[in-house]
Amino acid sequence: MEQVLLDTNFVSVLFDQRRPNFAAVKACAQNFASTDLVYLSVVVLAELRYGLEAAQRAGQDVTHIRQTLAEAANYPLAEVGRHTAEAYGEVKARLAEHYLDLSRRPPRWLENWQDRVSAQTLQVDENDLWIVAQAIERDYLLVTSDQRLADRFRPAIAELRLLVV
Structure with missing residues (x-):
């Protein structure tokens, strides 16, 4: 039995046949085992609304x-609850430690953070951070179709269980 958390990118493709990766996402969703517990983050619901x-x-x-x-x-x-907030703080701090020069004051908005090596903007938003925090907090397998999310979080959060479709 697996506990799965669906990301916004995955859900928005799952029900929209016009998307180029619809077939792969649909196949992935159909391949969840009947014993798997598949959750939707309340953050995904907010993004859809x-x-x-x-x-x-x-x-x-x-x-x-x-x-x-x-x-x-x-x-x-x-x-999202108290334990999610704790995981959020930990995940955000680890992202900052991995990507930023902490001897300088980090920009307030995560969207403005730049990789200290490449100087490229991380292109991670707060909602991604909340969803990853939920996955870490509960040890869910996070399923997404957002390769950028994987590229940004995997190097900093080794225990993040992630499936990119």
Whole structure:
């Protein structure tokens, strides 16, 4: 039995046949064992709700987002709590230690952090950090279709169990 946490990128592809990697994501989801416990992060739900609201305000068709939200409602939610907050602090500190020159004051916003070696922006946002913290806190297998997330977190968080589809 595996405990699985789905990332936003995975969920948004899972229910949208127009996406290029839809077949691979769908196959992955169908290959979860019947004994696996598959969770949706409450952060993913928030990101999907934001996408719906933003697209509606822009006058875009939101049919696919509504369908994704309806399908996502079938998964039990992984909530954010006190222990998630502790894991978040640890994960963020380890990212800072790995990527930043800590002799200088790190930029406040994670989105502005730059790798001390390459000077490239990390391109990690706070929601990714919360989802990774949930996976670490509960030892979930984090399933994503976001290679960038894997590239940024794996070097700094060795115990992160991650499947990129």
